[in-house]
Amino acid sequence: MWTWFYRLASPPFVYRTAAACTPWFMAAAVAAIGYGTIAGLVFAPPDYQQGNAFRIIYVHAPSAWLSMFAYTTLAVAGAIGLIWRIKMGHAVAAASAPIGASFALAALVTGSLWGRPMWGTYWAWDPRLTSELILLFLYVGVMSLRSAFEDPGRGDRAAALLAIVGVVNIPIIHYSVVWWNSLHQGATVAKIGMPEMPGSMLWPLLSMLLGFMCFYGAVLCMRLRGEVLNRERQAAWVREAVRS
């Protein structure tokens, strides 16, 4: 099992697997996001309370979800790099950070634009909003820390430590609407039991969630290939890889 685990972390294997996976992830992302956007904007009925403003959910919720998923991936990959000293763990963490940061920013801005007509304000120091803002700061911190060291190995380890400490923020974001009084609405999809949305609204949202995850997979694979090349540029196998 350990042989398999270490083979999985071999740079040439990661480089080739990432190349093979990218087009599949991208094709699935285009199909799912295309369907979700059209169905969400055209076919889903307006919400009985929020009217057409509720359609922001089709870009806001997948962005927020992805920002949390990318951070969890970053922290797990950083922990693998730190505990087992697998370089590819740090490479995955480095590749994941800018993607997650961009979606955390997108989630905050779209949430703010949704908040204005619904709550009457662009921003409130609400637990959900504040914890998502902390997530964005954590991303910036992890990326800055990685690039602050001259020795890339030390930068990787320091960034992994911060990422692991910061992962405590993920359940806080998720459960903030349960633990504290919040302006933000509670869970509608990820509920134990049945979601509180009718199918005509739910399916486009699930499709967007799937599409964003596949998009993350594709972009992560692309960035990972760059990371592997940057880290392994002196290796013999890179000679063949960059010639082809």
Add this chain to the structure above:
Amino acid sequence: MGGYARFVWPCFALVFGVLAWNLWAANRYQAEARKRAQRALAMMGDHP
């Protein structure tokens, strides 16, 4: 959009902009890493 167009469309535009930026940035990152690796290999070839 029932009076909400000025909130809904900027959200979609922003998120699709983020998707496009991610694609462009990942592609550029990969291409630059490839160029750097090629340069490193060329230097190794000059000075084996």
